[in-house]
Each structure stands twice: as C-alpha cells, then as structure tokens.
Amino acid sequence: MSIRLKRLFDPYQVATSSGVKYTSPSSVRTRIDKLSFCNTSASSCWVSVWILPTGGSAADSTAVTDEKAIAPGQTWVDTNAIGLVMEPGDELHLKAQTATAVTAHASGTQVS
Numbered sequence: 001m002s003i004r005l006k007r008l009f010d011p012y013q014v015a016t017s018s019g020v021k022y023t024s025p026s027s028v029r030t031r032i033d034k035l036s037f038c039n040t041s042a043s044s045c046w047v048s049v050w051i052l053p054t055g056g057s058a059a060d061s062t063a064v065t066d067e068k069a070i071a072p073g074q075t076w077v078d079t080n081a082i083g084l085v086m087e088p089g090d091e092l093h094l095k096a097q098t099a100t101a102v103t104a105h106a107s108g109t110q111v112s
Helices: none
Strands: 003-013 019-023 029-039 045-052 063-070 075-077 091-096 102-111
Touching: 003 019, 003 029, 019 102, 029 045, 029 063, 045 102, 063 075, 091 102
Parallel strands: none
Antiparallel strands: 003 102, 019 091, 029 075, 029 102, 045 063, 045 091
C-alpha cells in the first residue's frame, strides 16, 4: 500500500458553473484533508461543493455544501468535506455565485 499527501489542485478561482476540479485517479482512494475558500471580493459570495460518483451529476443527492455564504475578505474551511473519501473515478465539483470572487485550495491523502 502506498500513501501520499497531495495538493488536489492548484489554487483556483471558482467559476459560476459546476466544474470538475479533481478526479480521484484509477486504483486510488483520496481522502479530503482540507478544502478552503477565500473571498477576495468586496461582496458576499456563496460556494457549493459536490462529490460525484463515476457517471454522477451535481445534484442535491451529491451535495456536500450548498450555497455557503462567505463574507468579503474572509476565508472559510469546508468542514463538511474534511475526511470524506473519494473512490477511484469520483469527482470533486465546485461552483461560486460570482466569477473570480472566491479562490479555492484543497489537499488530501491518496491511498493506492
């Protein structure tokens, strides 16, 4: 068994449409250790998070966090996501209320 600490994606300004930010690789299970969002805009902005099984879609049934408001200049850590395990092929999707307002960071542990 191999265990590897990993930045799941480079810092990213979350888009206004749900999009894949990380896919757990083939034969690898990924645990989310930290998922944070920093609102760099002058207005409140919400974010949503989904973990989709292979072939799934962003919907209420796959939501981890739904439209969590983040105040201007604040950073929020999504404790709903911490510790969740993604199976091979599962996808992490993110969406924000306003484009270029929120920057996301994520790290995790990969086990193969």
